[in-house]
Amino acid sequence: xxxxxxxxxxxxxxxxxxLKDIDIxxxxxxxxxxxxxxxxxxxxxxxxxxxxxxMVEGAxxxxxxxxxxxxxxxxxxxxxxxxxxxxxxxxxxxxxPISIYENVAFGLKVNRIASNKNVxxxxxxxxLKAVLLWDDIKDKLRKSAxxxxxxxxxxxxxxxxxxxxxxxxxxxxxxxxxxxxxxVKVEELIIQLKDKYTIVIVTxxxxxxxxxxxxxxxxxLGKLIEFDKTEKIFTNPSKKETSDYVTGRFG
Amino acid sequence: MRKIIDSAIxxxxxxxxxxxxxxxxxxxxxxxxxxxxxxxNFGILKFVTGHFWYAASDPAxxxxxPLILGSTLVTIGAxxxxxxxxxxxxxxxxxIAPKGIRDVLKSLIELMAAIPSxxxxxxxxITLVPFVKNIFNLPTGLTAFSGSIMLxxxxxxxxxxxxxxxxxxxxxxxxxxALALGATKWQTxxxxxxxxxxxxxxxxxxxxxxxxxxETMAVMMITGNAAHIPHSIFxxxxxMTATIAAEMGEAVRGGMHYRSLFAIAFVLFAITFIVNFMAxxxxxxxxxx
Ligand SMILES: Nc1ncnc2c1ncn2[C@@H]1O[C@H](COP(=O)(O)OP(=O)(O)O)[C@@H](O)[C@H]1O
Ligand SMILES: [Mg+2]
Numbered sequence: 001x002x003x004x005x006x007x008x009x010x011x012x013x014x015x016x017x018x019l020k021d022i023d024i025x026x027x028x029x030x031x032x033x034x035x036x037x038x039x040x041x042x043x044x045x046x047x048x049x050x051x052x053x054x055m056v057e058g059a060x061x062x063x064x065x066x067x068x069x070x071x072x073x074x075x076x077x078x079x080x081x082x083x084x085x086x087x088x089x090x091x092x093x094x095x096x097p098i099s100i101y102e103n104v105a106f107g108l109k110v111n112r113i114a115s116n117k118n119v120x121x122x123x124x125x126x127x128l129k130a131v132l133l134w135d136d137i138k139d140k141l142r143k144s145a146x147x148x149x150x151x152x153x154x155x156x157x158x159x160x161x162x163x164x165x166x167x168x169x170x171x172x173x174x175x176x177x178x179x180x181x182x183x184v185k186v187e188e189l190i191i192q193l194k195d196k197y198t199i200v201i202v203t204x205x206x207x208x209x210x211x212x213x214x215x216x217x218x219x220x221l222g223k224l225i226e227f228d229k230t231e232k233i234f235t236n237p238s239k240k241e242t243s244d245y246v247t248g249r250f251g
Numbered sequence: 252m253r254k255i256i257d258s259a260i261x262x263x264x265x266x267x268x269x270x271x272x273x274x275x276x277x278x279x280x281x282x283x284x285x286x287x288x289x290x291x292n293f294g295i296l297k298f299v300t301g302h303f304w305y306a307a308s309d310p311a312x313x314x315x316x317p318l319i320l321g322s323t324l325v326t327i328g329a330x331x332x333x334x335x336x337x338x339x340x341x342x343x344x345x346x347i348a349p350k351g352i353r354d355v356l357k358s359l360i361e362l363m364a365a366i367p368s369x370x371x372x373x374x375x376x377i378t379l380v381p382f383v384k385n386i387f388n389l390p391t392g393l394t395a396f397s398g399s400i401m402l403x404x405x406x407x408x409x410x411x412x413x414x415x416x417x418x419x420x421x422x423x424x425x426x427x428x429a430l431a432l433g434a435t436k437w438q439t440x441x442x443x444x445x446x447x448x449x450x451x452x453x454x455x456x457x458x459x460x461x462x463x464x465x466e467t468m469a470v471m472m473i474t475g476n477a478a479h480i481p482h483s484i485f486x487x488x489x490x491m492t493a494t495i496a497a498e499m500g501e502a503v504r505g506g507m508h509y510r511s512l513f514a515i516a517f518v519l520f521a522i523t524f525i526v527n528f529m530a531x532x533x534x535x536x537x538x539x540x
Contacts (some may be wrong), residue, residue: 051432084433094424098449106442110434157428164432 001069001200003028003168004049009063013045013056018044019036019067020222021063026215031190031199033213035206036245040219042202043091046170049088049200051079067168084111087161091173093153095160100137103156104128105144107164127159130188143180151182158189170195171201175208187212210234218242279520285516289510304489306498312537313511316517317480321395321488322519325470328484329406329463334456336403337410341452344411345418346440357412372469375401380473381512388483391473395488399468406459413458415452418444422509450533457530464523467492468522484526491519 002025011019019041026032034042047053047063050074072082084107095103104124108114114123124141126132134157137148143174145156147206154174161169175183190212191200202233209216216233218226218241226233226242230246237243290298293313295407297355301314340360344353379400384392421444445452467490475487495512502509 041333050431052427055427055430080433080435083431088431090424090431092424092429094422096425096427096428098443106429106434107432110432110438110442112431155311 001142002026003068004065005066005198006049007044007064007066007178009045009048009065011041011048011053011059012063013134014058018222019048019112019214022224022229026198026200029058029195030214031194031201031212033209033216034200034202034219034223035204035209035216036219038204041222042142042204042219043172045124045163045219046200046202049168050083050088052088054079084164086168087164087166087171089154089157089161089172089174092177093150093157095148095153097144099142100145100148100156101141101194102247104160104163107160110220111164113164123163126161128156130162130193131159132156132185133159149182151178151185154178157190158186158193162193166197168198168200169232171199172187173202173204175203175205183208193215206234218245220245224228282513282517282520285510285513289507289514291516292507293511295430298511299327299518302480304494306511311507313489313514315480315494315508315515316488318491318494318515319518320480321474322464322490322492323477324395324481324484324488325402325474325490326460328395328461329402330456330460331345332399332403333360333406333410333459333463337455337459338414338452340407340411341414341418342440342445346436346444347413357415360408360411363404364412368405368469369472371401371405372472375469377471387449389474389485391487393487394485395474395475395481396484398470398474398488398490399484401473402463402466405466405469406463410455410459414452416447416454417448420451421447454530454533457526457533461484461526462531464519464526465492471496475531482488491515495519 004024006022006024006026009022010017011020013214022045030034034045038219044053048061049067049072053059053061061073064073066072067082067086070077084223096106098106101124104127105120108120108123114120118213125134125138128137133152137143140147145153148156154177155195158169158174174190175186178186187208190199190201194212194214201212202207213230216230217224218233218237218239222240226239228237234246235244293450299314299315299319301312302316303312303314304317305312334439340356344356380392382392383389383394383397387396387399417510425443426439429443430436466540468492471493474485474489474493476489476493477487478489478494481488495515498508498513500510505519
C-alpha cells in the first residue's frame, strides 16, 4: 500500500476546475517532486494533501486522498491531527513573529504533545540540530524569528515541522525565495531528511527536482500528465508534453 | 503658466503644513508661559502633590492631587472596561462575524464614535447614574465608576476600529503556517494572530485612553465633581478637564486662580502628549513587522 493514494481527485475554486481527475500513488520514505509550468496546479494538489486548502473560500473537492489507507476527506477525520502528521513548508518563509524558541515549540504546545519544559527544550534543540541551525542560533533562542536571514527562516520553518514528528512533509517551492547558495544548502537538508520522512516537493526548477527526488510527477493545466522515476522522466519520458517541458521547449 | 500654478500649489500646501506646526507650538508656548508664571509663584511640587483644591477661598489652596487622582481613577476604570470589550469585539468582527453582519457592525461602531459626548453624558445622567446608585446602594450615583462606564463607552469605538485593522492586517501566511502545524482556529488566533497584532492593539488602547483623558463634558455631568481625594471608585471625583471647564468662567483674568487653570491644562497636555507619543511608537513598530 502506498503512503499517499490520490484517486480521481478534483478541486474547484468556485467555478474554476483547478485539478482534474488526479491519480497518483506516492511511496513511503521517498522524495517525490512535482514539476510543471506555473499555474498548472502543483500547489493546489500539495495543499489538498494536508487540507490547508479548506481555508480557501469557495474551494471544493471530489474524489479521495488516502494517507496510510485512510481517506483524509472523510467526515470523521480530525484535521488538526492530519496536519500534525502532514507537515508543510511554504514558498515564502513564514516564521511567526515570536521568538525562535516559541516558533519551534508551537506545534508541541498546540497539539499537546509536550508541556514539560525539559521535554520541549530537548525537542527544540533536536529539531534545530536536524536543520543545522542550532550552532548558529543557540545563544539567541529568545530573539524574534524575524531577525534571522531568509535561509535561516526557512530552516526554522522546517525545524518547526520536524518538531511535531510528522510522517509526511510537503514542501511548496521551499527555495524560491532563497539565493543559489542557500538553495543548495536547503536541498542538502532535504536529501538528508528523506530516510525518515515521505517528502513531496513542488518545484519549478527542474535541476532541483533531478537533484533531490526519486520520483517525479509532471503536471499541465490541472492534469497529471506523467509520473515515474525521476531518471526516466528526465531522460526518457513516455509523453510528448513531458519531453517538451523537460527539454525546455516550453514552460 | 503651468509651472507657476505648480509652484503656487506647492507653496500653499507648504504654508498649510507649517501653520499646523505653528499652532501646536503656539498653544504649547502659551500654556507654558501662563503655567510657568503660576509655577514660579506657587511651586510646581506643591501644585502637583497638594491635597486640597480650594481655588476660590481665602487663603486659596491649589493642590491638584485630587484632580489627578480623579482623572487617573476614571481613566483606569474606563480602560479596564473598554479594553477587553473592545478587543473581543474586534476579534468577533474580524474572525467570526459573517460579511453582512460585519458591515452592519462596523457602521454601527462608526455611528457610536460620532455621538457627541454631551449626549452620552445626558443619557448617562438619566439612566446610568440612578442604576449605579441603586445596584450598589450608594448615597449618590454620581461616582468615578459611572464616569468610567461612560468613558469606556466613548473609547470602545476607537479601540475596536484600530484593533480590528491590526488584526486583519496580520499576514495570511502566519495563519496558514499555524493551521498547517495542527493548530485549531482559536489556538491560531490566540498564539499567533493576537501576538502579531499586539503593537496595533496597544496603540488602539493608547488612542482610546487619549480620548478618555481629554474628555470633559460627559465626566463633568456624571462624576459628581467633588474635588477631594477619592477612597474608592464608588466615590464622587473631579477630573482635571472638568475643573478647567467649570471654573474658567468665574476666575479673574490674570489672577492666581486663572493661571492655575492654565497650569492644570499644561499638566494635562503633558500627559496626553506622552500617551500619544507612546501610541505612535507602537504604531511605528507595527509597520516594521
Ligand atoms: N485561492 C484560489 N482561488 C482561485 N483560484 C486559485 C486559487 N489558488 C490557485 N488558483 C488557480 O488555480 C490554478 C493552479 O494554481 P496553483 O496550484 O497555485 O499552481 P502552481 O502552484 O502550479 O503554480 C491557477 O490557475 C490559479 O490561478
Ligand atoms: Mg505554486
